[in-house]
Amino acid sequence: MFFAVISTGIILTACGNEDPATPLTYNEFQTVTVTGKVLVNTDYSLPYDEQKWSAAPATITVIAEVDNSSITGTYTQGKHRVEAQYNATTAEYTVEVPVSNESSNVNIIVKDWTGTVTTSEYDAETSTNIQKQYNVLWHSTSTSTGQIFPGDVSINNNIHFQGENNYPGCYTKLNEGVGTLVSE
Secondary structure, three states: OHHHHHHHHHHHHHHHOOOOOOOOOOOOOOEEEEEEEEEEOOEEOOOHHHOOOEEOOOOOOEEEEEEHHHHHOOOOOOEEEEEOEEEOOOOEEEEEEEOOOOOEEEEEEEOOEEEEEEEEEEEOOOOEEEEEEEEEEEOOEEEEEEEEOOOOEEOOOOEEEOOEOOOOOOEEEOOOOOOEEEEO
16 A cells, blocks of 8 residues: 555655656658638629629638647647748738648638628618718638648638528627718
């Protein structure tokens, strides 16, 4: 019994000496490249079949995320995140992410961002549609590459933002959902 208590103390002491700040090690040559576009529809004053996709603004943040276990090849808690390069002129992002020899799944996340949306709202007083522009919050959304291997290039991982709703990839008007009217 005494030996069991001492060995338990030794095990707990050994666990207590681990350094939680130990950096994640991986083979820098085992990577995948992920590319895609971030597109948004901001003009809802047009008929549905005339609405156009455009590049999201330069202020967005695109992040690639992969489980640490997918990098090391062994069970490791946590996630490794890398910020992608984003070109607001072409709407394209690209990011290189470390992976293990095993296949890995890379998640691409676009964080919440603010912008403006143009809508067409019916005015009963004049019996016409009036264009209005609102400040909005676009809700974070993501896509996934599926299983890819070192050296792969995963293309066309496109993310689309569209529609008013409190769901990923959609917008809500600022000021508690009522909307901040920018222009009328």
